[in-house]
Amino acid sequence: MSTKVEINSADKLLKTKKRSQSADVWKRLKRSKTAVLGIILIAMFLGMAIFAPLIVDYEEDALKQNVRERLQEPSVEHIFGTDEFGRDIFARVVYGTRISLFVGLISVSIALSIGGFLGAIAGYYGGKIDNVIMRLLDVILAIPTILLAITIVAALGASMLNLMVAVGISNIPGFARIVRASVMSVKDQEFIEAAKAIGAKDHTIIIKHVLPNAMAPIIVYATLKVATAIMATASLSFIGLGVQPPTPEWGSMLAGGRTYIRDQMYIVLYPGLAIVLTVLSLNLVGDGLRDALDPKLK
């Protein structure tokens, strides 16, 4: 039937449009020096996380307590020095990358899937469903994110899993909002009406047509949220509500080193720098993506 042919060629046009769009975006992204710096940095951290065992030995360097070697200044042997238990700080920072990135990614995934689902439904169907979902989320939003995460972990008990759940849950409203806004702006466009007119089912429309076009702001948002999730992880671990010692986590390393800052400030300097650089690189990439996806906002 001729309609099918028309749909297929329209589909093809959409796909080529998308492909050349992504090529454009990549080209624009490469132009921003700061974005490229961010990509390099985050790639470096990813590398550290994935190849950690090749760089340092977990048991020997990161965990084993070695009282004779405690509180040593940075040297060739221990390039970041040793902590109050004689552990090599560099090794702990490297392994800490695994924890931070892992927790960051998982919690954002939780927030994205649940929040995204709620937001998509609220945005697409509107009306009462939208109202109910948004009001419920307003309740969560009335509590500052970190405090909510603290409360959840306080109630459930401090562990890495609960940390991921807590940070994930507290980010759900944010993702719901942005997905909802994106969906709402796309669904009123004409090609959606066209899809409806040929009888496409709701879920097909949402998944095949609405979401791919709404992706851009969501990707930017997700990148920036991984940054805040990493920050939240460190913060919660700092007050003892996150990853528990002796697992090396940057925030808890800062908590442990706090008593020694007078004479051994390197204990807090390096893990802190690791946090700053990781979060910074994600912010650089997120910003770069935002500018690349919508150049007129620059």
Add this chain to the structure above:
Amino acid sequence: MIPVLIGVTFLVFFIISLTPGDPAVMILGNGATEEAISELREEMGFNEPVIIQYGNYMKDLLTGDMGTSYSTGKSVGSEIGQRFPNTFKLTLSAIVLSVMISIPIGVVSATRQYSLFDNIGMIIALIGISMPSFWVGLILIIIFALNLRWLPSGGMDGLKSLILPAFTLAIASTASITRTTRSSMLEVIRQDYIDTAKAKGVSRGVVIRKHALKNALIPAITVIGLEFGVLLGGAVLTETVFSWPGIGRLMVESIQRKDTPMVLGCIIVFAVAFSLVNLLIDILYSFIDPRIKASYN
């Protein structure tokens, strides 16, 4: 706002009720007898379903009674009442400092886009939002308290002790508000009505101050409200680092001591404060934007 706050109290109450452990044991301690424990449970209503406990809590809350601390036995309300002004002092100083610095910088950055000032400013701002407040606090303590000895490293003792914690808190929000002000200004400057003003012969300074700024501030104000929420969260960490006697530190201590009513009380106060600030922002909004004012008439 009220229904949301009620929802908040329920949500928080519910989450906290998930805490494992027997609250009666927490109050009486491990040495208590079985009898005493079950008696206390009856008395405090710990055997009731969560909904009923919530109802009782809310009833008491309406009369200002937030229960008694599990660890000190004193009134939660009075403890919080004592500490709250300290947190308020800290966050207020931080937000005022932030706004005073960030708005001028954001405006200048936008009007001199791509200049050295703009580029460096934005890089600094980006670094600013990437630094954890507790780390910044520790570094500042190392520099200014331990090495230079200009300022105290903790406690609340006069104006000097406010400086470091307020600055620490202010850094992230300053960076964030600067970025928002800048991007808001950039968008406003591109608008047609700015061209109309220039075509009338309005001088550059007046265009920025009178025509652009007012419009640009509208979205910036929303961010200031949100930043306040972040500051409240940040206060928990900063107060811990600087041993500042506010409700943030109180909350952390109560969590460690498993003092549930205190934790609950602190969160509710935080949530109420946050909602009040947002309400104030909404009212401010309607004063600045005549379109919103009109929709209220």
Add this chain to the structure above:
Amino acid sequence: MSEHVLKISDLVVQYHTEEGIVEAVNGIDIVLDKGRTLGLVGETGAGKTTTARAIMKLIQSPPGKIIRGSIDLNGTDMINASEKDLEKIRGAQVSMIFQDPMTALNPVITVGDQIAEAILIHQKVSQSKANEKAKEMLELVGIPGNRVNEYPHQFSGGMKQRVVIAIALSCSPHLLIADEPTTALDVTIQAQVLELMKQLKVKFEMAMILITHDLGVVAEVCDEVAIMYAGRLVEYGSLEEIFRTTKHPYTEGLFNSIPNIDNRKAELIPIKGLMSDPYNLPPGCSFCDRCNYVMEICKENQPAKTYFSDTHFVECHLYSDNVNFKLKG
């Protein structure tokens, strides 16, 4: 001898962007006398708005750059004038109306204040006098004076445009530049606004440059017409000359694109192709790919001006040897 209000000579304006150089205006000359209305006609991208902004020295730079040329407004060299002098001239000697009335007014300032602002800048009067004058201007454009304290969002599109006109005329400028003032409005409102502009033009004895792509509007309001294509003026003449003795193939194409109500069966003859890429203009005549009369020489050489009268010239190779060449019509 009537005085020139505006004299533009060999104006060249380019935009230097990351993607390349846009040759927006490529050497145009305009002379406009007091009280006359010039219609600047062309498709989107021809360089009309850039020309208008150049006159006001309101081109965003970067990326815009005035490469060469001179713009003389009532004796002032606009290109080399200081920003302070320009601020005194804008709004007082020359005013501009932009394309979209919906976004041309500041949403947080009352319309009265926006009109009074222009008056306060250029005339030494008190605030209350300025407010009075603002009210008068509103009445002049057909809006009740008591609406002077309302905000732009409280007005419809057509009324917003009237407010814009009120602002532009508040200091009785010698020259008014109107950039497609009616394009964004409904047809009925268009007629009203045009009528208003005609009356005010007479009342204030203003010269006017009306930028438009609508030849119907030109016929209503203009005394002279300049046809702009790819940054050049390909034909320039009085209203009569352009409408009755059209010389340039592009102008002929524009007229043929208008539906003929007397001959419903006649085919619409669109101009084939699209305007050339402004990042990459061809060396010869920019219209050659779309021209029905194209010759070899057109692709290599930029045509020189051929004059048919003191006021009518065309840039086209068809006439360089034979001034009497006739278009097919």
